[in-house]
Amino acid sequence: MADPRETPAMQQYYRFKKRHPGCVLFFRIGDFYEMFDDDAVLVSKAIGLTLTQRTAGVPMCGVPHHQLETYLKKLIDKSFRVAVCEQIEPAESAKGLVARAVTRVLTPGTLVDGSLLEDATPLKLAAILFTGSGEDSPAEIAVVDASTGQFTLASASGVNHGQSIIDELMRRSVRELLYAAPADNSVPPRVKRCLDALGISGTPRAAWQFRTQEAREALVEHFKVKSLAGFGVRDDDAAIPAAGAIVRYLAETQTAAAGDAEAQVGVANGIIPKSTLAHLRPPTREHPGDWMTIDAVSLRALEVERVIRAAPGAMDAGLEGSLLGVFLTGPAGNGSGGSGGGVCKTAMGKRLLREWLCRPSRSLKVIESRHAAVAALKEDRRLAGELRDLLADVPDAARIAGRIALGRATPRDLVAIARGLARAPSIAALLDGIASLKPLHARLASPANELRPVATHILDACVEEPPPHLREGGLIKDGIDKELDEARRLQTDAGHWLVEYQERLLKEHSLPGLKVGYNKIFGYYIELTAAQARSAPAAFTRKQTLKNAERYITPELHEFERKVSTAESRALSREREIFEELSASIASRLTEVATIADALGELDVLLGFAEHAARAGWVRPEMTDANVLTIHDGRHPVLERTLGRDFVPNDVEVGSRDEETERQRDGVERAKMSSSDTSSLRHSVSPSLSLITGPNMAGKSTFIRQVALITLLAHAGSFVPAARATIGLTDRIFTRIGADDALHAGQSTFMVEMTETANILHHASPRSLVILDEIGRGTSTLDGLSLAWAITEHLAAVGCRTLFATHYHELTDLADRGETDPHDPLAGRIKNLHVAVREWPLDAHAEEGAASETQIIFLHRILPGKTDQSYGIHVARLAGLPQGVIGRAREVLASLAVHHGPATGAVVEPVPGAAASGDSEGSKKKPRVPTTRVEQPGGQMGLFTEFVQHPAVDALRELKIENLSPLQAFDELRKLKDAAASKP
Numbered sequence: 001m002a003d004p005r006e007t008p009a010m011q012q013y014y015r016f017k018k019r020h021p022g023c024v025l026f027f028r029i030g031d032f033y034e035m036f037d038d039d040a041v042l043v044s045k046a047i048g049l050t051l052t053q054r055t056a057g058v059p060m061c062g063v064p065h066h067q068l069e070t071y072l073k074k075l076i077d078k079s080f081r082v083a084v085c086e087q088i089e090p091a092e093s094a095k096g097l098v099a100r101a102v103t104r105v106l107t108p109g110t111l112v113d114g115s116l117l118e119d120a121t122p123l124k125l126a127a128i129l130f131t132g133s134g135e136d137s138p139a140e141i142a143v144v145d146a147s148t149g150q151f152t153l154a155s156a157s158g159v160n161h162g163q164s165i166i167d168e169l170m171r172r173s174v175r176e177l178l179y180a181a182p183a184d185n186s187v188p189p190r191v192k193r194c195l196d197a198l199g200i201s202g203t204p205r206a207a208w209q210f211r212t213q214e215a216r217e218a219l220v221e222h223f224k225v226k227s228l229a230g231f232g233v234r235d236d237d238a239a240i241p242a243a244g245a246i247v248r249y250l251a252e253t254q255t256a257a258a259g260d261a262e263a264q265v266g267v268a269n270g271i272i273p274k275s276t277l278a279h280l281r282p283p284t285r286e287h288p289g290d291w292m293t294i295d296a297v298s299l300r301a302l303e304v305e306r307v308i309r310a311a312p313g314a315m316d317a318g319l320e321g322s323l324l325g326v327f328l329t330g331p332a333g334n335g336s337g338g339s340g341g342g343v344c345k346t347a348m349g350k351r352l353l354r355e356w357l358c359r360p361s362r363s364l365k366v367i368e369s370r371h372a373a374v375a376a377l378k379e380d381r382r383l384a385g386e387l388r389d390l391l392a393d394v395p396d397a398a399r400i401a402g403r404i405a406l407g408r409a410t411p412r413d414l415v416a417i418a419r420g421l422a423r424a425p426s427i428a429a430l431l432d433g434i435a436s437l438k439p440l441h442a443r444l445a446s447p448a449n450e451l452r453p454v455a456t457h458i459l460d461a462c463v464e465e466p467p468p469h470l471r472e473g474g475l476i477k478d479g480i481d482k483e484l485d486e487a488r489r490l491q492t493d494a495g496h497w498l499v500e501y502q503e504r505l506l507k508e509h510s511l512p513g514l515k516v517g518y519n520k521i522f523g524y525y526i527e528l529t530a531a532q533a534r535s536a537p538a539a540f541t542r543k544q545t546l547k548n549a550e551r552y553i554t555p556e557l558h559e560f561e562r563k564v565s566t567a568e569s570r571a572l573s574r575e576r577e578i579f580e581e582l583s584a585s586i587a588s589r590l591t592e593v594a595t596i597a598d599a600l601g602e603l604d605v606l607l608g609f610a611e612h613a614a615r616a617g618w619v620r621p622e623m624t625d626a627n628v629l630t631i632h633d634g635r636h637p638v639l640e641r642t643l644g645r646d647f648v649p650n651d652v653e654v655g656s657r658d659e660e661t662e663r664q665r666d667g668v669e670r671a672k673m674s675s676s677d678t679s680s681l682r683h684s685v686s687p688s689l690s691l692i693t694g695p696n697m698a699g700k701s702t703f704i705r706q707v708a709l710i711t712l713l714a715h716a717g718s719f720v721p722a723a724r725a726t727i728g729l730t731d732r733i734f735t736r737i738g739a740d741d742a743l744h745a746g747q748s749t750f751m752v753e754m755t756e757t758a759n760i761l762h763h764a765s766p767r768s769l770v771i772l773d774e775i776g777r778g779t780s781t782l783d784g785l786s787l788a789w790a791i792t793e794h795l796a797a798v799g800c801r802t803l804f805a806t807h808y809h810e811l812t813d814l815a816d817r818g819e820t821d822p823h824d825p826l827a828g829r830i831k832n833l834h835v836a837v838r839e840w841p842l843d844a845h846a847e848e849g850a851a852s853e854t855q856i857i858f859l860h861r862i863l864p865g866k867t868d869q870s871y872g873i874h875v876a877r878l879a880g881l882p883q884g885v886i887g888r889a890r891e892v893l894a895s896l897a898v899h900h901g902p903a904t905g906a907v908v909e910p911v912p913g914a915a916a917s918g919d920s921e922g923s924k925k926k927p928r929v930p931t932t933r934v935e936q937p938g939g940q941m942g943l944f945t946e947f948v949q950h951p952a953v954d955a956l957r958e959l960k961i962e963n964l965s966p967l968q969a970f971d972e973l974r975k976l977k978d979a980a981a982s983k984p
């Protein structure tokens with residue numbers, strides 16, 4: 001028997017299979033897409049298709065052609081790449097083997113079809129080129145949204161073992177990464193690191209595509225320019241190799257037919273649509289200084305895009321409760337939750353909103369123009385209402401434009417985009433005359449007016465409710481096109497003709513049971529009952545035999561059938577032609593369409609901001625260039641939605657708006673000042689770091705997150721939940737917030753905590769906002785406290801605005817820095833805040849011994865000053881710990897309590913080191929407990945107190961080193977050692 005893999009069709013199959021390595025090949029045979037061999041086995045298992053055999057020994061599975069998109073989606077969701085191979089000539093006209101061609105390649109980062117995409121979620125493709133050789137080497141990145149054609153070039157520093165690159169790719173929703181394949185075809189470790197961290201697909205590409213010369217050629221050829229300078233991209237821009245590689249990849253996967261002579265036949269035959277990359281916009285270069293950086297850890301901790309503990313499941317899982325969810329879901333509790341009820345109306349607006357929140361602006365000009373627009377829209381509710389109504393059914397013009405270029409638009413796409421474009425001029429007109437909306441108006445008005453006739457023409461030609469695809473026609477109205485009308489008339493007339501024909505036959509022959517009919521498989525027929533079949537006239541040719549009847553055809557009926565079916569296909573192909581003409585009228589104006597889509601998306605977000613600000617009472621923040629952050633009656637943007645009036649607003653003030661102080665802070669003035677002046681300086685320095693102490697569950701974490709979220713919102717262009725806010729431009733927001741163990745499987749919590757903190761300490765600038773929640777919890781108390789102490793000092797010295805919520809109330813002593821030493825560089829830089837609680841006796845008649853039995857009420861109110869208790873035992877009691885355990889804990893606490901006298905306040909630098917060494921020596925040694933201290937039970941060490949009053953320390957403090965000879969110094973050292981050995 002011949003090898004089943006040697007048939008011409010299978011040979012053709014393997015040819016395509018070889019040309020698209022790494023892809024599952026969907027091979028069109030008649031009404032099915034078939035897969036063979038390994039593909040068939042793999043796919044049938046992955047998405048549950050029935051595995052059959054084509055011929056013995058060749059596994060096969062297939063999907064019906066009209067369900068292609070459904071199955072593609074399933075495969076793409078499982079990270080498959082798929083090449084779709086079509087028949088490019090009508091099977092009936094083929095001589096021998098039907099010609100086929102791969103017409104598109106679907107990859108995880110290049111999806112464009114509406115059925116494969118989520119409206120509110122951007123999906124991007126990136127190409128990366130590392131520009132150094134080390135672990136931390138920077139990278140150049142080109143990013144494309146294949147669905148809208150947006151194209152950007154960016155650089156990432158690579159610091160933190162490449163984490164900054166991973167963050168950059170994550171913030172941009174990159175789902176597939178192209179890289180230059182090394183000679184041995186391995187995945188380079190730095191690329192692998194990105195792929196693993198993000199869980200995205202990597203696609204190796206030939207290394208030559210990343211060579212500058214070749215890459216530039218791809219770009220200038222695609223954009224038909226001599227130089228990229230016109231796009232604001234220098235000809236020696238370091239990202240050009242990545243950009244060129246990405247353009248080649250898009251051309252190869254998205255316009256597979258374009259470079260393929262065979263496929264051109266399909267285009268010529270009108271069987272496959274023409275696809276181009278006309279929607280790909282010229283690249284724009286981004287500069288790191290344009291954006292506020294929020295690293296991946298902080299985005300997650302602040303729950304910007306989704307909540308940390310999201311229920312697994314739907315794509316939307318975790319949106320509710322996130323910052324993004326504030327704008328994209330309906331208000332909680334009124335039943336309109338879910339992604340439908342948000343304040344953003346368009347798909348473009350939803351995607352842009354996510355971009356603005358994940359990458360807020362750092363340009364005062366940009367931010368203020370957004371705020372001004374929001375203010376105008378919040379002010380003029382009628383205008384906002386009209387605009388929102390107009391936007392409500394503006395479709396995803398950005399993505400539809402992409403599909404039109406790629407030849408993948410549906411009839412519904414065409415009508416939807418025309419409808420959207422037809423609305424644009426009225427939207428533009430409404431924006432006219434309002435100062436802060438002028439820039440938007442300027443961008444929108446002229447392209448909108450230019451495209452109005454195009455849109456009207458389409459709407460005039462098409463029915464109002466178009467079919468989902470063109471397979472059966474029905475898009476173009478009657479009376480638009482003569483040829484189409486004629487072809488259609490033939491079809492409708494057919495009905496009459498058949499009736500007449502049947503009557504004629506009945507008259508001509510006396511066969512009373514005669515019927516003329518039609519069925520899909522056998523076409524037209526004349527039917528006689530079995531009894532009458534014997535007297536069938538000679539002109540009747542038998543076609544089919546049924547149980548009780550016979551079916552016939554006549555030459556006349558045959559001729560009729562031919563005419564009808566050509567009329568039908570003529571109508572269909574005429575409709576397709578008109579559809580393509582109409583699509584082309586948009587395809588030739590893609591630049592204008594993109595401008596309109598961008599402007600409408602932006603308007604949508606601004607309207608959303610205004611709408612939410614009006615509903616929730618948010619205010620316009622004052623933006624400044626100074627290092628300041630002042631918020632009055634600030635609220636948590638998410639929690640206030642659930643708590644409403646029960647949410648307790650809070651103030652914050654860190655940093656200084658006064659430039660004079662700023663300069664002094666830089667140390668320029670400080671050096672010139674006499675010591676008598678420094679006390680006044682101490683008061684003029686505004687603290688940049690606030691320590692927040694208070695009991696568990698008091699609201700510390702909520703407070704510091706809300707400050708970060710308000711800062712973020714302001715930079716994104718939104719109003720903020722506060723009564724008043726002044727916010728200085730911020731280059732980065734860093735957060736270190738209690739690690740969620742599940743998220744960091746495999747790493748110890750403490751390790752994660754320290755890695756994140758290291759990142760902050762290395763990269764926080766005086767312009768940054770740092771939010772720390774409970775540093776040092778994951779290790780022993782002494783270690784943790786020492787680290788927290790040193791970290792606080794470091795951040796206070798950097799001068800970045802910092803909020804540090806801590807359960808180490810010992811840290812609050814840091815606020816006294818400078819009291820004894822006015823030259824202390826940290827003088828006045830640190831202040832204390834605490835969360836107020838109200839306490840009262842649980843039982844008024846309790847006996848003396850039980851006096852500490854109090855109940856606490858959390859007021860969630862942040863006040864100046866420190867707490868000296870953590871109330872952990874109260875919380876434990878609330879949580880239902882047994883009464884006996886609670887009682888015992890109180891006893892132990894009372895005996896452990898470390899006394900905070902004024903002496904401790906004076907202790908600064910030496911202490912953390914001493915404490916740490918005390919710990920490393922091992923705490924089994926009998927500790928030296930200062931006599932003035934509260935008795936330490938069970939041989940416990942006093943935390944920060946034990947070395948403080950030792951005579952050796954005092955002597956050390958008084959020692960004047962500059963007067964000592966080396967010999968004397970040695971002598972002093974010996975004395976100190978002796979003293980240290982003795983008990984104080």
Ligand code: ADP
Nearest residue numbers: 646647648695696697698699700701702703860
């Ligand atoms: P902490 O970090 O001090 O342990 P959290 O910030 O986690 O406390 O707050 C505990 C709970 O208290 C929150 O879940 C919230 O329900 C409530 N809460 C916090 N801040 C406020 C506030 N300002 N107004 C009302 N309730 C609040």
Ligand code: MG
Nearest residue numbers: 700701702773
């Ligand atoms: Mg907390």
